[in-house]
Amino acid sequence: MSYSGYEPALRLQGYRPASAAVEREFCDRIAPCETDLNTLAQHHTPDGRQSFFVFHDTSAMYGLPGEPQLLALHLTRDTEARTFTFASARLPLYALAQSWLIQRHCPASAIKRPEDIGTNPADTMTTGLEQRFRDHGNQFSIVMSYTAEGYPTQETVVLLEAADRTGPQPYRILLETTDLRAYTHQLREGAFDTADAALTWLDDRSTPLPRPRATTAPQPPAKPAGPTTARGRKR
Incomplete structure (x- = not known):
């Protein structure tokens, strides 16, 4: 499977999954909804080894009733071996998606709720x-x-x-x-x-x-x- 199709959003061009298990998980959790993901926030470390995302998954509106519509994704790249691993979570509120990424060392200031997308606090x-x-x-x-x-x-x-x-x-x-x-x-x-x-x-x-x-x-x-x-x- 080629991962260049996820450029530029996921920055996986030239990378492959670190193991067969990672590939299975990625194909199960991320690939099916890739075209339905709208990026709300993202942060990439200067060394290119880590990326953090908050996505709105529009496909969730047509899936299981009540399913969380936000997807938090943490990508970790081995820049020498050109492989990647990932962790993800489907979460119901933006603040909980932020918390999940912050716990994985994403700077809080880098994943603020976007002011020009979605709704504002009342x-x-x-x-x-x-x-x-x-x-x-x-x-x-x-x-x-x-x-x-x-x-x-x-x-x-x-x-x-x-x-x-x-x-x-x-x-x-x-x-x-x-x-x-x-x-x-x-x-x-x-x-x-x-x-x-x-x-x-x-x-x-x-x-x-x-x-x-x-x-x-x-x-x-x-x-x-x-x-x-x-x-x-x-x-």
């Missing part, structure tokens, strides 16, 4: 929450997510579980509502003691999202663990 609370989960998203893992298509509003729900489940309210719901006419999005956070309580609120929604009683002390970014994709939930 208020300061949205901006603050996005910054917090961008910088400290490693404190949580994704339990499930669901992106609901619609017009004039689109909604994304994410259920997170804290790495430290002994802390207060270790389960969080992130609710992003996008106004496609105003080109804005609003993000809100709810805090729960159990996953069942969070899912019960999600199914009912007769009360406002319960705000966190306490804020977890920020921790330095850490290498992520666990699955790289969020599990969708049908409603």
